[in-house]
């Protein structure tokens with residue numbers, strides 16, 4: 001981690017160290033057009049609105065999407081990984097999506113060590129399995145990357161390909177799985193025309209099959225293992241399209257996110273693509289959190305989170321290495337972004353006692369993503385990481401989620417005097433926003449407002465300071481729109497829900513008794529993004545930020 005003096009930070013000119021500093025990330029909370037579909041605006045969020053109107057010098061927005069957070073283009077919505085990476089690291093880092101694009105464009109993805117490793121199996125007649133999110137959301141994966149990779153792999157010797165798609169409906173509209181499956185079938189037919197035995201083999205909805213995160217529910221991964229690896233699922237079909245149509249008919253309430261697992265079988269009822277010894281397995285998601293668990297199931301011989309029944313000997317690679325601490329997986333196609341010298345490392349090296357907390361769904365966001373995709377603690381003595389277990393139901397059913405429990409834990413941490421820096425994430429705006437259920441979003445946003453107010457009161461009572469911000473938009477727009485930005489409706493006239501993140505900027509609010517009255521936001525950084533947050537909160541902790549970080553949003557004015 002380098003020598004102590006390499007990490008020494010100078011004291012800030014106007015802000016002293018010593019009082020507790022609270023950093024709140026409101027996940028999925030953008031600053032957007034204030035119309036009837038803006039859940040943040042329509043909910044009871046009076047306290048946060050009062051900070052906006054009451055302290056204009058200490059309220060602003062920053063960019064949270066596109067190139068400002070290291071994504072390939074400004075058409076890309078922000079997401080938790082890139083947002084928390086940027087806020088933790090103080091720099092704009094080219095992220096997984098962009099790195100995979102580059103590796104496909106320059107061909108390195110097919111010449112580097114990861115591909116060489118899977119290629120060994122093609123030469124011995126092994127099948128190439130591709131498991132991942134079928135979508136062009138650009139948050140976890142992108143369809144065009146999958147298509148280019150399949151084509152390139154076939155040109156380099158993969159003669160049997162089995163795809164195990166997980167349907168999305170979260171980063172793209174619900175129901176769009178049908179178009180993605182049709183596109184995939186067309187591209188697989190093209191490969192078949194070239195002599196490649198290429199088919200869809202199994203699948204399911206991303207929230208119910210395979211893509212669990214932070215060990216919230218291993219059963220999700222177990223279902224995926226059974227379908228993709230063992231070729232077993234309660235529902236068997238002859239085509240993926242049939243699976244989507246029939247499963248929806250059988251349960252109209254199911255949706256792209258929550259489809260049960262399914263397996264494609266031939267005329268004799270045999271699964272067409274279980275994973276066998278000697279095969280190659282590629283996870284084609286570039287984002288880490290929701291594929292770490294499946295990677296462990298493939299990679300760890302002594303895995304004990306569920307009974308794998310059969311553990312095939314395969315050549316397994318991730319699109320990226322998903323965990324830099326665990327080196328998981330050991331083999332990967334594209335080298336992950338280098339995220340070093342994060343704020344967390346600087347702060348522990350300067351003796352800052354940190355308390356990081358969220359509920360399971362976002363716990364890794366304020367720890368793993370925050371620390372540059374490293375799963376361990378940076379310093380056992382100085383850091384306390386506290387996880388509140390999340391509920392396991394769809395979050396529209398319990399929109400308050402664990403906000404009050406997180407508030408209680410953070411409040412205790414503030415009042416204890418044992419921590420200098422309390423960092424938390426409220427999941428509600430995002431997780432409930434993804435369900436598309438507007439009334440639930442109103443409850444989700446209101447409880448965040450209530451909890452933020454209580455914590456600001458606690459900070460006031462100990463003479464500390466606070467920053468409240470968000471990682472990207474979501475609850476701030478809950479309707480799909482046409483090009484003129486008008487809401488779209490179904491045939492009954494009901495608004496079509498928007499389940500994805502938005503492109504909106506996010507608010508940043510600062511205050512508290514420890515923030516000197518002559519400190520306010522600069523007015524000369526209109527294009528600032530999430531990476532500018534980092535130097536700002538390091539200042540609020542009493543330090544000048546490292547010189548290679550994006551500039552602080554603060555200025556000290558003469559009164």
Ligand SMILES: O=C(O)[C@@H](CO)OP(=O)(O)O
Nearest residue numbers: 079080081139170171430
């Ligand atoms: O749930 C997730 O995996 C993503 C959306 O795909 O959301 P977030 O980036 O907020 O974690």
Ligand SMILES: [Mn+2]
Nearest residue numbers: 027028080471
């Ligand atoms: Mn998020």
Ligand SMILES: [Mn+2]
Nearest residue numbers: 028430431434
């Ligand atoms: Mn989200």
